[in-house]
Amino acid sequence: MLRLIFLGPPGAGKGTQAATLAESWKIPHISTGDLLRQAVAEQNVLGKQASSFMDKGELVPDSLVIELIRERLNQLDCQQGWILDGFPRSISQAQTLEELLQSIQKTYDFVIYFQVETEALVQRMLGRGRQDDNEVTIRRRFEVYQEQTFPLIDFYRQQGCLKIVDGNAPVADVTKTLLELIALSKS
Numbered sequence: 001m002l003r004l005i006f007l008g009p010p011g012a013g014k015g016t017q018a019a020t021l022a023e024s025w026k027i028p029h030i031s032t033g034d035l036l037r038q039a040v041a042e043q044n045v046l047g048k049q050a051s052s053f054m055d056k057g058e059l060v061p062d063s064l065v066i067e068l069i070r071e072r073l074n075q076l077d078c079q080q081g082w083i084l085d086g087f088p089r090s091i092s093q094a095q096t097l098e099e100l101l102q103s104i105q106k107t108y109d110f111v112i113y114f115q116v117e118t119e120a121l122v123q124r125m126l127g128r129g130r131q132d133d134n135e136v137t138i139r140r141r142f143e144v145y146q147e148q149t150f151p152l153i154d155f156y157r158q159q160g161c162l163k164i165v166d167g168n169a170p171v172a173d174v175t176k177t178l179l180e181l182i183a184l185s186k187s
């Protein structure tokens with residue numbers, strides 16, 4: 001059983017690492033970014049509401065994202081754990097998650113904060129070439145991160161569950177560090 005929250009700036013490697021760890025632990029990788037992009041691709045009601053926020057680099061409104069995550073965490077495959085990638089992204093989302101987990105009598109093992117230098121982040125995202133990876137949107141995503149997501153580092157530090165990982169290292173090295181952290185916490 002493993003429940004993790006991945007926190008970090010845009011392009012920090014949360015999705016990259018979550019995919020690898022989820023596969024080795026056989027647990028779902030729950031990325032709000034991926035779920036939202038899927039809704040946009042399907043052109044469903046949620047996707048139509050979310051796309052304008054995503055294209056501008058803004059956070060999608062809590063009312064939409066929270067419902068999405070509530071439904072996902074209640075699915076059967078989440079019984080054995082999960083990795084939350086990109087949620088929560090604000091103090092209000094973190095508080096909602098605490099309430100949600102309490103209501104289903106679950107908690108998370110710890111929160112991993114991926115620390116990466118800003119210049120490296122910009123280069124990574126420009127190299128990735130997703131629809132929201134243009135320079136204007138990237139700049140706005142960093143501002144939104146500083147304003148709304150960065151305060152979560154203190155929020156989780158105060159709860160004593162924050163682990164900081166150097167996300168500047170090569171992908172395989174970051175994975176190794178994460179696996180060591182998990183092994184240590186389970187020993």
Ligand code: B4P
Nearest residue numbers: 010011012013014015016032033054059060086124128171
């Ligand atoms: P996300 O999909 O979460 O996008 P991200 O933060 O840019 O991605 P991530 O950190 O996972 O980077 P990745 O591994 O791909 O969010 C997109 C948008 O969705 C948001 O702007 C927002 O609008 C909306 N949204 C999502 N969640 C929300 C929420 N909770 N509330 C409201 N709105 C929400 O890595 C990036 C690149 O770096 C890749 O190309 C990868 O190959 C490379 N890379 C990774 N690790 C590396 C390493 N160690 N070294 C070198 N390169 C590396």
